[in-house]
Amino acid sequence: MKQQVKTITKKDFSTFVNTLIKDGTYEVIGVQAKGKRFAFDTLSSAGDLRLDYDVTILPPKKYFLPQYEMLLKFSLQKPFEGKETLLDAPRIIIGVHPYDLIALEQTDRHYLDQQQDNFYKKRRENTLLIGVDIQSVSERSFAASMNTNTTDTGFDLLLTDIGANYAVTIGTEKGEKILKKYATVKDATSTDLNKIKTARNTVLKKYKQKVKIDKKDWSSLLVANYDHAIWEERADVCMECSSCTMVCPTCFCYDVKEDVSLNLKQGNRIRTWDGCMLKDFTKVGSGEVFRDEVKERYRHRFFRKGNYLPERYGFVACVGCGRCGIACLPDIADPCNLINELAHFNSESDTGKYFIKEDNEVLEKGIIHLPRSATIKKVTKCNELDSLFEIELDDKKPLGHKPGQFVEVSLYGYGEAPFGISTPPGNTPVFEIMVRQVGNVTKKLCSLQPGDKVGIRGPLGNGFDMKTLEGKTLLFTSGGTGMVPMRSLINHVLNPKERNKFKDIIILYGAKRPKEITFMDDVDRWKKIHDVQCELTVDKCEPSECWGGCTGLITTLFPKIQADKLDSKNTIAVVIGPPVMYKFVIKCLQTLGIPDDNIYVSLERRMKCGVAKCGHCQINGVYVCKEGPVFNYGQLKQLPEAL
Amino acid sequence: MKQKPRVAVFDFADCEGCELEIADLEEEVLDLIEIVDIVSFREVMKDHSDDYDIAIVEGSIMRPMDEKRLRSIRNHAKILIALGACATMGGVNKIRNQWMPEDVKKEVYGTADLKGNELFDVFQTKALNEVVPVDYYIYGCPIDRDEFKSVITAIALGKKPEIPRYPVCVECKKNENICQFELGSFCLGPITRAGCKAICPTHNSPCEGCRGLIKKADTECVKEVLDRYKLSYEDIRRRCTMYNYGRKECSYDE
Ligand SMILES: Cc1cc2nc3c(=O)[nH]c(=O)nc-3n(C[C@H](O)[C@H](O)[C@H](O)COP(=O)(O)OP(=O)(O)OC[C@H]3O[C@@H](n4cnc5c(N)ncnc54)[C@H](O)[C@@H]3O)c2cc1C
Ligand code: SF4
Ligand code: SF4
Ligand code: SF4
Ligand code: SF4
Ligand code: SF4
Ligand code: FES
Numbered sequence: 001m002k003q004q005v006k007t008i009t010k011k012d013f014s015t016f017v018n019t020l021i022k023d024g025t026y027e028v029i030g031v032q033a034k035g036k037r038f039a040f041d042t043l044s045s046a047g048d049l050r051l052d053y054d055v056t057i058l059p060p061k062k063y064f065l066p067q068y069e070m071l072l073k074f075s076l077q078k079p080f081e082g083k084e085t086l087l088d089a090p091r092i093i094i095g096v097h098p099y100d101l102i103a104l105e106q107t108d109r110h111y112l113d114q115q116q117d118n119f120y121k122k123r124r125e126n127t128l129l130i131g132v133d134i135q136s137v138s139e140r141s142f143a144a145s146m147n148t149n150t151t152d153t154g155f156d157l158l159l160t161d162i163g164a165n166y167a168v169t170i171g172t173e174k175g176e177k178i179l180k181k182y183a184t185v186k187d188a189t190s191t192d193l194n195k196i197k198t199a200r201n202t203v204l205k206k207y208k209q210k211v212k213i214d215k216k217d218w219s220s221l222l223v224a225n226y227d228h229a230i231w232e233e234r235a236d237v238c239m240e241c242s243s244c245t246m247v248c249p250t251c252f253c254y255d256v257k258e259d260v261s262l263n264l265k266q267g268n269r270i271r272t273w274d275g276c277m278l279k280d281f282t283k284v285g286s287g288e289v290f291r292d293e294v295k296e297r298y299r300h301r302f303f304r305k306g307n308y309l310p311e312r313y314g315f316v317a318c319v320g321c322g323r324c325g326i327a328c329l330p331d332i333a334d335p336c337n338l339i340n341e342l343a344h345f346n347s348e349s350d351t352g353k354y355f356i357k358e359d360n361e362v363l364e365k366g367i368i369h370l371p372r373s374a375t376i377k378k379v380t381k382c383n384e385l386d387s388l389f390e391i392e393l394d395d396k397k398p399l400g401h402k403p404g405q406f407v408e409v410s411l412y413g414y415g416e417a418p419f420g421i422s423t424p425p426g427n428t429p430v431f432e433i434m435v436r437q438v439g440n441v442t443k444k445l446c447s448l449q450p451g452d453k454v455g456i457r458g459p460l461g462n463g464f465d466m467k468t469l470e471g472k473t474l475l476f477t478s479g480g481t482g483m484v485p486m487r488s489l490i491n492h493v494l495n496p497k498e499r500n501k502f503k504d505i506i507i508l509y510g511a512k513r514p515k516e517i518t519f520m521d522d523v524d525r526w527k528k529i530h531d532v533q534c535e536l537t538v539d540k541c542e543p544s545e546c547w548g549g550c551t552g553l554i555t556t557l558f559p560k561i562q563a564d565k566l567d568s569k570n571t572i573a574v575v576i577g578p579p580v581m582y583k584f585v586i587k588c589l590q591t592l593g594i595p596d597d598n599i600y601v602s603l604e605r606r607m608k609c610g611v612a613k614c615g616h617c618q619i620n621g622v623y624v625c626k627e628g629p630v631f632n633y634g635q636l637k638q639l640p641e642a643l
Numbered sequence: 644m645k646q647k648p649r650v651a652v653f654d655f656a657d658c659e660g661c662e663l664e665i666a667d668l669e670e671e672v673l674d675l676i677e678i679v680d681i682v683s684f685r686e687v688m689k690d691h692s693d694d695y696d697i698a699i700v701e702g703s704i705m706r707p708m709d710e711k712r713l714r715s716i717r718n719h720a721k722i723l724i725a726l727g728a729c730a731t732m733g734g735v736n737k738i739r740n741q742w743m744p745e746d747v748k749k750e751v752y753g754t755a756d757l758k759g760n761e762l763f764d765v766f767q768t769k770a771l772n773e774v775v776p777v778d779y780y781i782y783g784c785p786i787d788r789d790e791f792k793s794v795i796t797a798i799a800l801g802k803k804p805e806i807p808r809y810p811v812c813v814e815c816k817k818n819e820n821i822c823q824f825e826l827g828s829f830c831l832g833p834i835t836r837a838g839c840k841a842i843c844p845t846h847n848s849p850c851e852g853c854r855g856l857i858k859k860a861d862t863e864c865v866k867e868v869l870d871r872y873k874l875s876y877e878d879i880r881r882r883c884t885m886y887n888y889g890r891k892e893c894s895y896d897e
Contacts, residue, residue: 035821058819067817237867239833239858242809246816257805260796263674273817278809327816329824329833330867413800440802447801 003152004170006185007192013159013166016183017046020092023182026128029063031056031095040093051095051159055138055321059100059249060093061107064123065273071119071369072269074412076260082269082412082455084370086122092178094130099143099319101131101154103249109313110252115368115611115626128174131155133199137206140322142336145211148319150200162195169196209325209336212343215316218306223354225342226299226640234338235295237330242275244324244333245301250309250317251275253615256608260413267413269369274614276300281616284606285417285438288579290619290641300618302338303354308621311355354620356627356635368611371410371455376448377430383515386436386481387446388422393429393456401425402463403489404602404630407433408610409445410455417441418607418625420485421459422519424492434484434518460610461629464489464574464600472572473503475561475594477585479510479554479577485602485629486576487519490526503570506561507534510554510577514538514547535560554581558588568593576602582643586633597634603642604629648799651683651695652726653716655702655709656736656768660785661727662686662701668788678799693719697798701726703736704769708761717775722798725771726791728784728853728886733770735784737888740767779804784853784886787839807837810857811850815841823849824872831882834858834865853886 008016021028021043030043031053038053040060074082096104104124111120134149143149151158156175160167167188170176179185213221245251255274260267274281277297282290291297309317318335325334332338378390393399399407401421410416419433437443448454474493478486493502507526511517517536526534535557537550550556554577573589575582582601589599605617605624612626620639622628636642652662666687668675675681682692698720704710717723728734739747744765748757757763771777781794790806797804807813811832815822823830823844830849832841836857843850858865860879869879 034819035826037821037825039819057821058816062819237864239810239812239864239868241812241833243812243816246813259793260800261674262668262671262792262796263677264796264799275809275813278813280808326825327822329822330864330871414802444801 004176005188005193005196006168006170006179007162007165007188008168008183008185009165012184014046016179017043017049017094019182020178021045026090026092029091029093031132040095043094049095051132051161052135053095054136055097055141055323055326057323058247059103059321059323060096060129061103061249061252063091063093063127064104064107064120065111065252065254065271068270068272069119070268071256071271073266074269075266076413077265082370082410084118086119088122088126090126090128092128092130094132095159096129096131096155097134097143097321098131098151098154098158099141099146099148099321100249101129101151102148103319103321104129105154106250106309106313106315106317106319107252109315110309111613113612115613117368117613119369128156128178129154130175131158131171133158133160133196134203135161135199137203137208138322138326140209140325140334140336141320142207142209142211142322143320144204144207145209145336146215146316146318146320149204149207160196160199162192162199165192167192167196209322211320211336212340218316218339219310221339221342222303222307225345226303228342228345230338230341230345231299232295234332235293235298238277238294238298238332239329240277240279240294240297241329242277243327243329245275245277246273247323247327249319249321249323250305253281254608255614255616256416258413258415264413269412274616276304276615276618282606284604285442290605296641298332301333302335303620304618305335306339307354308618311353311621353638354622354640356622356631356639368457368609368613371408371416371457374454374456376450376452376454378450379448382434382518386434386516386518388432388434388518389445389448390430390432391454391456394453396429398427398429399431399456399459401431401459401488402466403492404463404485405459405461406485406610406629407431407456407458408460408607409433409441410457411441411444412455414444415441416455416457416608417445418460418610420481420488420602420629422484422487424488424495434481436481457610461625462627464630466492469493469572470501471503472570472598473506473567475506475508475566475571475573475589477508477554477557477573477575477577477589479581479585480512480516481518482576482578482581482602483509483511483518486574487522489574491522494526494529494532505529505532506566507532508537508554508557508561509535510537510539510557510581512539514541514545514549533560533562553584555584555588558592561592566592569595569598572598572600574600574602579604579643586643595634596637597632599633601631601633601636601643602629603631603636647678647680648697649682649692649695650679650697650699651692651716651720652681652685652699653683653701653712654685655700655713655729656705657702657727657729659686659701661729661781661783664785664788665699665791668792671792675795679795695720697722697724699724699726700771701730703729703733704771704774705736705765706761707764707766710769710774713771713774722778723771723775724779724781724794724798725777726781727786728782728855730771731777731780731782732855732887732890733768733773734853734886736768737770737886737890738884740889741884780806782806782836782854783839787842789840790838808857809837811835811837811839811841811844811854813837814839815844815850817841818845820844824868829872829874829878829882831856831879833868834860851885852883856883856887856890 158169612623617624831852832850
């Protein structure tokens with residue numbers, strides 16, 4: 001489509017901006033000087049605009065995903081009064097450079113997917129973007145190499161300085177309307193159009209930084225160098241400050257916190273920028289940090305930009321603005337520099353993909369942050385640490401989950417935490433979760449009583465694809481709390497209506513200590529079923545504890561499998577347990593001759609959003625909360641960070 | 644209703660700046676006393692009681708008599724909170740640890756005879772946790788009021804308070820400041836615990852490290868940055884003396 005181009009004199013443009021400010025319909029934001037650098041800020045006069053700027057300290061993402069944003073307001077007195085607080089004040093942002101416009105389009109892909117973020121969406125809808133072609137090139141920018149120095153999309157209006165006038169390219173109807181309403185413009189002549197080209201070409205020559213590798217080849221270059229020494233060498237001088245991610249227009253991971261008023265009456269749920277360079281980004285309640293080494297975090301950031309998001313969305317998630325290069329004190333964050341360095345080592349091999357494509361149907365559409373209110377019906381204390389909760393959704397609508405899915409349980413004032421659903425699917429609003437006390441949310445949950453309210457989001461995650469289990473012998477191995485989602489699966493396949501779809505069933509279950517065995521009633525019931533073999537073990541048993549069963553790690557149960565029952569090629573193995581368990585169990589399964597593609601595992605990672613937005617649960621390029629937590633081992637083994 | 648926890652505020656060697664931050668909560672003091680009973684707070688009230696659940700202690704420990712008093716506070720309190728740089732890490736009071744106590748006394752009081760006067764019987768400055776176990780830390784010189792509130796509400800709700808374990812740069816970047824290094828200044832932000840909303844660089848002055856170091860000053864990355872900005876180890880050592888003398892880094896979980 002041919003875009004309309006107008007011209008406006010610089011004087012008339014100032015009047016246009018001042019009229020907008022005076023009019024007051026919009027909050028008018030524009031690029032301004034901040035010391036010797038530049039920043040977007042609310043504009044009080046057109047005279048403060050600095051359209052000749054090189055780069056702003058922070059990108060305009062701060063207007064769409066603010067540093068601190070209130071997601072919910074809640075009351076601690078009347079539990080489960082939570083309200084979303086959407087911003088609906090209209091805004092105009094003047095002076096956005098093409099690379100930042102493109103970065104916003106990339107952010108759209110992530111935040112406006114099937115599980116849309118309504119906060120982001122509202123802000124996008126309410127904001128008009130007036131872009132400007134780059135006049136001064138930031139010393140660290142390599143936008144020209146990324147093809148982001150100019151753009152035909154992503155703006156409502158785009159200005160180009162062509163001498164005495166600005167050329168105004170109209171990108172959208174909204175842009176056209178505002179121009180009509182507030183500005184005096186002329187149609188651009190062919191001389192004007194030529195001037196635009198000349199202006200852009202002149203600027204193109206000013207780029208000092210150039211990437212030697214075409215951006216479409218970043219992905220394979222990175223893959224070939226996944227284990228390169230450069231990650232460690234550079235990570236050695238990394239300050240772990242995450243400045244590189246804070247200033248980046250395409251870094252959009254976040255954390256969620258509870259802010260409670262001093263009188264404990266109400267509070268806000270706040271989301272704030274988080275960064276994958278920080279150690280706590282992948283830390284879970286048990287104390288484990290999934291990307292503990294700086295090297296892993298440092299590599300993750302580049303892979304996310306050059307491989308994970310490109311594989312997912314088809315674009316390199318770096319727009320070459322150069323902000324990270326300026327911000328990083330030891331100067332190791334600049335992708336231009338890193339890619340050029342790696343280019344020396346370019347090797348041909350690009351096996352290994354770090355992304356699993358899976359198009360899940362999204363069960364819960366629409367509001368992704370607001371939990372549904374639910375009531376605790378029953379609490380059963382299993383041991384000192386674990387309690388089983390029966391929960392009913394207050395809207396009485398069925399939860400509608402598959403085995404293997406999880407819910408985010410919300411306690412206002414404390415936070416949210418993911419829990420596997422331990423009951424089989426059914427047409428009911430009632431379900432069970434088992435909670436082990438490790439931190440703030442889990443400890444508080446375990447102090448609640450029947451009648452108390454909690455918030456529920458979900459069901460989330462992919463769950464098991466039951467079709468793949470049909471007609472097969474099923475070997476279920478679970479350790480510790482892995483039994484929680486496993487119980488849902490086992491009781492589902494044992495349901496008389498389902499049972500004949502599957503062959504024999506073998507259940508192996510290991511717990512640390514006898515008292516940590518959960519769901520003993522179920523276990524006893526399973527043991528009595530003739531075509532089910534159910535074996536238990538505990539790691540350790542004190543003399544004081546009464547335990548007549550097997551002791552030893554879960555792997556000691558494998559010799560007990562009646563080999564004649566096991567047609568290994570026609571067996572599906574499901575493994576759920578603590579991270580340390582997987583390697584050993586998978587080895588046992590392989591020894592039994594079970595193909596990798598017949599093995600399914602369910603993984604745990606730090607989670608916040610549960611809807612593939614916040615970034616915490618990533619294993620390489622995979623969001624565990626969306627593409628998982630259930631994975632096929634044949635696919636999963638491509639991911640070096642997985643097990 | 645459950646009885647409100649009883650809170651007592653104490654101070655040792657300090658400037659009382661952190662207590663002042665609490666007193667300055669203004670209307671919110673009313674909110675505070677809605678959730679706790681303040682039974683002792685020398686800076687703002689006359690009453691005193693030895694019956695308290697939570698002790699909020701400001702200041703550093705300088706003398707045997709301080710140690711004794713702190714132990715007794717610890718015995719009374721179920722929860723002990725260290726308030727401010729002086730209490731959490733020794734803070735500015737540790738600058739004096741560069742010299743021996745005897746030499747310091749000579750320098751300050753000359754030849755005056757201080758023998759037997761326990762008020763002047765000083766040893767090397769200690770943070771509270773060098774004398775008794777501390778349950779919660781509220782960092783800063785002075786403390787950040789919002790952080791104080793969040794720690795108090797966390798304790799009241801039975802939560803573990805969330806104290807950042809990442810550097811000041813994170814908050815500084817969110818505030819869109821021009822980096823002090825870019826301005827030719829030298830900032831401890833990259834190795835200092837965040838939580839103050841990067842108040843110093845936001846007001847155009849470098850971070851002095853008052854919330855404690857989270858990285859050693861002699862790690863490779865710090866050396867690299869010092870080199871790059873033509874600074875020496877001596878520069879950073881001197882800079883760290885203000886709040887972090889004799890302290891290498893806060894532990895990750897402190
Ligand atoms: C898919 C999935 C299923 C799970 N199922 C169960 C279950 O059935 N029973 C059970 O007891 N536990 C389960 N967990 C672990 C449980 O989510 C954590 O123990 C819990 O989040 C800890 O929260 P906390 O606030 O008590 O701890 P804190 O240490 O205070 O954690 C703070 C926050 O960090 C995040 N976080 C911390 N640990 C984890 C973790 N292990 N996984 C994900 N996010 C974490 C949460 O957002 C949490 O609110 C599951 C985790 C995942 C990812
Ligand atoms: S990685 Fe660096 S250069 Fe690329 S978009 Fe982000 S801040 Fe800009
Ligand atoms: S790469 Fe640079 S900016 Fe990023 S965390 Fe490391 S030191 Fe900080
Ligand atoms: S920490 Fe600072 S403000 Fe607080 S008492 Fe000590 S010197 Fe004063
Ligand atoms: S001014 Fe200090 S705290 Fe801010 S980014 Fe620079 S080094 Fe970090
Ligand atoms: S910026 Fe540094 S010196 Fe200033 S309050 Fe924060 S931690 Fe303390
Ligand atoms: S992306 Fe937020 S939990 Fe998965």
